[in-house]
Amino acid sequence: MTDSENGRRLHAVDDALLRRREAISDLGDALRLLIEHATATEAPTEELRRAAERIRQAAAPLGERARGRHEPPSADDMRAGVRLYNPVTGAGSAFAPPLEIHQEGEITVGACTLGLAFEGPPSYAHGGVSAMLLDQMLGYAAGASGNPGMTVRLDTGYRRPVPLLTPLRLTAEVVDVDGRRVTVAGSIATAAEPGEILVAATGVFVGLRAEQARRLFGAIAGRGEESRAG
Amino acid sequence: MTDSENGRRLHAVDDALLRRREAISDLGDALRLLIEHATATEAPTEELRRAAERIRQAAAPLGERARGRHEPPSADDMRAGVRLYNPVTGAGSAFAPPLEIHQEGEITVGACTLGLAFEGPPSYAHGGVSAMLLDQMLGYAAGASGNPGMTVRLDTGYRRPVPLLTPLRLTAEVVDVDGRRVTVAGSIATAAEPGEILVAATGVFVGLRAEQARRLFGAIAGRGEESRAG
Numbered sequence: 063m064t065d066s067e068n069g070r071r072l073h074a075v076d077d078a079l080l081r082r083r084e085a086i087s088d089l090g091d092a093l094r095l096l097i098e099h100a101t102a103t104e105a106p107t108e109e110l111r112r113a114a115e116r117i118r119q120a121a122a123p124l125g126e127r128a129r130g131r132h133e134p135p136s137a138d139d140m141r142a143g144v145r146l147y148n149p150v151t152g153a154g155s156a157f158a159p160p161l162e163i164h165q166e167g168e169i170t171v172g173a174c175t176l177g178l179a180f181e182g183p184p185s186y187a188h189g190g191v192s193a194m195l196l197d198q199m200l201g202y203a204a205g206a207s208g209n210p211g212m213t214v215r216l217d218t219g220y221r222r223p224v225p226l227l228t229p230l231r232l233t234a235e236v237v238d239v240d241g242r243r244v245t246v247a248g249s250i251a252t253a254a255e256p257g258e259i260l261v262a263a264t265g266v267f268v269g270l271r272a273e274q275a276r277r278l279f280g281a282i283a284g285r286g287e288e289s290r291a292g
Numbered sequence: 293m294t295d296s297e298n299g300r301r302l303h304a305v306d307d308a309l310l311r312r313r314e315a316i317s318d319l320g321d322a323l324r325l326l327i328e329h330a331t332a333t334e335a336p337t338e339e340l341r342r343a344a345e346r347i348r349q350a351a352a353p354l355g356e357r358a359r360g361r362h363e364p365p366s367a368d369d370m371r372a373g374v375r376l377y378n379p380v381t382g383a384g385s386a387f388a389p390p391l392e393i394h395q396e397g398e399i400t401v402g403a404c405t406l407g408l409a410f411e412g413p414p415s416y417a418h419g420g421v422s423a424m425l426l427d428q429m430l431g432y433a434a435g436a437s438g439n440p441g442m443t444v445r446l447d448t449g450y451r452r453p454v455p456l457l458t459p460l461r462l463t464a465e466v467v468d469v470d471g472r473r474v475t476v477a478g479s480i481a482t483a484a485e486p487g488e489i490l491v492a493a494t495g496v497f498v499g500l501r502a503e504q505a506r507r508l509f510g511a512i513a514g515r516g517e518e519s520r521a522g
Contacts, residue, residue, distance in 0.1 A: 096326075097387075102358040114315070114321070118322050121322070125329040125332075128332035149411070188380065189443035190380060191424065
């Protein structure tokens with residue numbers, strides 16, 4: 063094969079991967095819409111039965127070729143941090159709001175809006191959902207500081223309930239690095255009142271030693287060296 | 293209307309409600325199956341596009357009659373603790389594994405198996421998912437002890453990662469009651485090795501005063517007096 067042919071082939075592979083990632087995101091959007099409608103619906107009971115049947119029909123062809131627990135999704139790239147099915151941030155995840163995270167200097171900033179499917183106390187987010195968002199924020203901040211690790215502690219303080227269907231602003235910042243041990247603090251507020259903290263958390267993340275990573279992830283097909291937490 | 297006619301009418305209403313709850317559970321089962329297939333699928337990209345289209349078609353009729361943030365689902369009964377869309381335990385929730393909880397004397401016991409959709413570190417549960425399960429367990433235990441409340445603290449310690457596709461056993465127990473403030477401890481283990489704690493948590497729940505409940509939940513249509521946390 064000439065260099066030029068090789069280049070075209072690589073390019074075609076990349077195009078196929080990009081198209082697959084777009085399709086996974088689009089399927090994620092459809093799933094999130096379906097879940098929000100299914101949670102909020104007051105449609106007649108027979109309509110719920112019909113929807114369940116249609117959903118089983120849509121699910122069947124997807125179940126025909128499935129990966130197992132130790133096979134990462136073919137569209138992911140763990141070394142590059144592409145995790146399409148992450149249940150907090152993944153564009154392909156039905157559970158993810160999805161939380162959008164970016165770095166502003168030393169500060170990690172997140173944004174999302176929680177639908178009715180995240181409800182705990184009436185009209186507010188489930189307390190566990192706030193913990194889940196903060197675990198992701200704090201883990202991201204640890205990684206962004208060059209100290210990726212697995213969560214070993216997550217201490218969450220709830221000051222006021224987190225409203226549903228309201229744009230939220232989350233922040234996280236590394237407060238201490240002690241060898242492989244990183245401490246991160248973060249919070250949830252509404253985007254409208256970013257100074258009024260609703261939930262605050264402190265997390266401790268520890269980078270894995272090579273031998274721990276082998277023990278925990280040795281069974282993962284084609285795994286990278288990364289040890290990012292979830 | 294005679295008493296007998298009235299009795300038949302009430303009976304018919306109950307039947308309709310039970311049928312609706314069954315349909316909501318069945319729709320929940322279909323959604324959970326779809327999500328697991330959509331997360332694990334390695335079906336061709338065109339098949340993902342077709343699935344997204346079918347899902348949007350299934351979602352549309354459900355979206356036609358939707359409740360708002362301050363209207364509880366008509367099939368729920370908050371006073372009786374029936375919350376079909378709770379994101380951890382609800383039979384109608386797409387997110388809920390669902391976690392099955394029951395009381396064994398003083399101990400609250402939970403069981404679930406987490407699918408690939410709950411993945412954080414490769415082949416293990418997202419740390420936030422463990423926090424979410426434990427928040428629900430601890431809140432349930434507080435309520436079961438006669439001291440329902442909202443979560444004010446949740447401190448979670450991660451000892452070993454929680455494996456996916458593995459039956460889990462969770463426990464929770466009230467360790468202190470101080471007025472409206474209840475402290476509960478709980479843990480996650482596998483069902484196969486219940487003595488080997490993977491994640492442990494301590495939570496503090498505080499019962500709402502009447503005036504707090506009015507402020508937080510006053511906008512909820514037809515709300516009960518309960519103040520169970522989520």
